[in-house]
Amino acid sequence: MKIELLKTFLEVSRTLHFRLASESLFITQSAVSARIKLLEDELGVLLFDRRQKHLKLTPSGHRLIKHANEMIFMWQKAKQDVGVSEQQTTQLVIGSMMSIWDVILQTWLQKIHRNMADISLLTSTYSPLELRKSVLNGVLDIAFLFEPPFVEELITEKVATVPLHLVSTEPNLDIATQNLNDYVMVDYGESVNSLHMREFKNAPPAKHFMSQPRVALEYILEAGGCAYLPRQLAAEHIRSNKLYLIEDAPVYSREIYAIYLAKSHKATVINQAIQYFPEVRF
Structure with a gap:
């Protein structure tokens, strides 16, 4: 089965x-x-229902x-691994939740x-579930997640x-004046969500959830x-006065963990890479 398919x-x-697919792939519709x-x-199966006006899976x-994504990723992994073997380099396959990439991993990759x-x-x-499975199966060398x-x-x-700091686009606000009517609730997992619900139990429900x-x-x-928002993510906008800290709001935190196989043949490389996180607390 060809990867192109x-x-x-x-x-x-x-x-x-x-x-639209043909335009994205730069091939003809036919x-x-x-x-x-x-x-x-x-x-031996139909993948799309063509009977209606609009195409449907x-x-x-x-x-x-899910299988297609996994097979394409494994093919990319194999191609890169075979290619780098001639250059005497070691392939390091890294997986993470999207929110962790945004917060700290971009800087780590540069290091x-x-x-x-x-x-x-x-x-x-x-x-998170796919990260655990992929490390155990040897698809990923190292993974990053909130709850290991x-x-x-x-x-x-x-x-x-x-x-995690409460920030606003309006300056000089505090909890007493910020009624959270324009509050966006970000999902940081049950531990943070339960703390927030308890401490803001008298606030109106969040308008948006993301x-x-x-x-x-x-x-x-x-x-x-x-x-x-994570302080690292908001810092640049705070410096440029596009966002403002609500100083008296409680500060929460999320711990980020790296997981890898105890018997990984790349354990030495993984340990060296982890050392480029400058410190446990940012």
Whole structure:
């Protein structure tokens, strides 16, 4: 099964339109249609329901999405690993939740680039459950998440504690004057959410709920409002007076952990890379 077929399937599943998929892939619409038909013939199932006016994924199509993403990632991993072997470099496959990439991992990757010239990086984003499974299965060398699993085969190391500050697009606010009517609730997990609910029990319900800190940041910068954001993510906007700390608001925190296989043959490289986190608390 060719990887191009899976890539075409994913693009059609994203756009639900053969023409839009063809424009994104820089191939003809007929080529897209032919690839999907070939993939359906190989699998022996229909992936899209073409009977309605708008294209729709079948149950088989929905199930294929996860497998297609995994197969494409594994192919990229294999291509890179084979390619770098001739350059005497070591491939380090890293996975993380999206919100952790935004907060600390971008800077960490730059430090690895500057200090570990013999490392080739391959990164991806997963859910917490997928991160645990992918490390245990050897797909990922190292993963970053908020709540590590307690599994005997895994080593867990705390690499950072991320402070979460209440910030607003309006200056000179405090909890007494900030009624949180324009508050955006960001999901930082049950431990932070329960603290927030208890301490703000008399506040009106949040107007918006968002799972990613960066999405909430971009939203309030454009529309106005307030949200709990990682200090690292908000720092630049605080310095430029686009965001303002609500000084008397409680400060929460999330700990970030690295997990990797205890018997990983890359344990030495992983430990060296982890050392480039400057300190546990930012």
